[in-house]
Amino acid sequence: MKYIQKGKEPQNFSDWKATQKSLGVNYAAYKYLSNPEKAAVHISLLSEQGYICCYCCKSVDQSNSHIEHLDPQSKTDAELSVEYTNMLASCGRDTHKPEYCWPEYCGHKKGDIAIGVSPLQANCEEFFNYSNIGEILPTANNLAHQKDAQRTIEVLGLNHFDLTEARKQAFEALEGITQEEAELLAQVCQQMNGEGRYQPFCNAVLYFLKNYFGVS
Numbered sequence: 001m002k003y004i005q006k007g008k009e010p011q012n013f014s015d016w017k018a019t020q021k022s023l024g025v026n027y028a029a030y031k032y033l034s035n036p037e038k039a040a041v042h043i044s045l046l047s048e049q050g051y052i053c054c055y056c057c058k059s060v061d062q063s064n065s066h067i068e069h070l071d072p073q074s075k076t077d078a079e080l081s082v083e084y085t086n087m088l089a090s091c092g093r094d095t096h097k098p099e100y101c102w103p104e105y106c107g108h109k110k111g112d113i114a115i116g117v118s119p120l121q122a123n124c125e126e127f128f129n130y131s132n133i134g135e136i137l138p139t140a141n142n143l144a145h146q147k148d149a150q151r152t153i154e155v156l157g158l159n160h161f162d163l164t165e166a167r168k169q170a171f172e173a174l175e176g177i178t179q180e181e182a183e184l185l186a187q188v189c190q191q192m193n194g195e196g197r198y199q200p201f202c203n204a205v206l207y208f209l210k211n212y213f214g215v216s
Contacts, residue, residue, distance in 0.1 A: 001128060001152070002057055002203045004119045007048045009084035010040040017082055029078035030069070042067055045089035050198035054088035054119050055106040055156050056163050059200040065089045070120065072112040088119065105157035113155050116148030127152070130204045132212075134168030135159055167204045174208060182213035 016037040020028035033041075042062060045054075053060050054068060068090035073081050080086055090107030117127045127149040129137045136158045138149035153159060177185070189206040192198055199205065209215045 001055060001117065001119050001124050002052065002198070003122055003124055004049055004054060004088065006085050006120065007044070010037070010044050013037050013041050013044075013084070027078075028082055030073060030081035033082060038067070041084070041087060042089065045087060047196060049089055050192045050196060052198045052200060052202070053091035053106055055090055055110075056158055057198070057201050057203055058091055058163070058166060059197075060089060060091045065091050066107060068107040068110075070118060072110075072114065085120070105160040105163060109157040110155055115155050116151035117145075125203055128203075130167065130207050132168075132171060132208075134164040134166070134171065134204075136163075136167070136204070167201050170201045170205050171208050174205070174212075179213060182209050183215050185209060186213075186215040 016033070017028045020032060039062075042065075045067065046060065046062065046065065051060055052058065053065065066089070068088045069081065070086050070088055071080060088107075090110075092106055092108040117124050126142070127139055127145045129139050131137060136153055138146040138153070140146075157163075174182070174185075186206055186209045189199055189202040189209070
């Protein structure tokens with residue numbers, strides 16, 4: 001999980017909400033949201049997240065992600081369902097596969113269950129560690145964080161085989177790099193590239209570099 005700093009919602013989405021509200025109670029609800037406003041929101045979410053999933057940090061785009069509600073829609077009112085600060089972009093959707101083939105982790109696994117750690121928390125990355133075989137684990141030296149971190153890992157399925165294997169492969173790709181290369185890669189992991197994208201699993205890779213190469 002990587003901290004997401006929310007930006008301003010798309011103007012056409014703001015205009016849509018204002019128009020919907022003028023029609024009556026509950027018309028400004030997510031179930032009524034459609035293109036082009038919905039697509040604008042989706043693109044905006046991806047952009048502010050650097051095109052990585054809000055939960056697992058794998059690389060995503062419009063074709064393999066969906067608009068996720070941090071506070072579940074079933075437990076919120078109509079107004080909160082279209083609150084931009086409650087929206088994120090999660091992996092899981094794949095336009096090239098039928099829905100029953102979509103992986104069971106992140107937003108689709110979460111469903112209507114609340115998680116313990118939010119990617120909107122500025123210190124969310126402090127809740128998690130990573131093993132050298134790609135597992136995500138609660139931070140061992142912070143008892144106050146462990147319960148929330150473990151709940152989040154379980155609810156989101158963050159140790160699903162696909163995710164664990166992908167992180168493991170990212171770590172294995174670092175074998176044999178020099179200290180200088182590790183320092184440069186650490187800088188890369190902390191910022192978006194020229195196309196506005198983060199490196200996939202950038203938070204896990206950065207943790208690995210800090211703990212196995214001693215980079216700052």
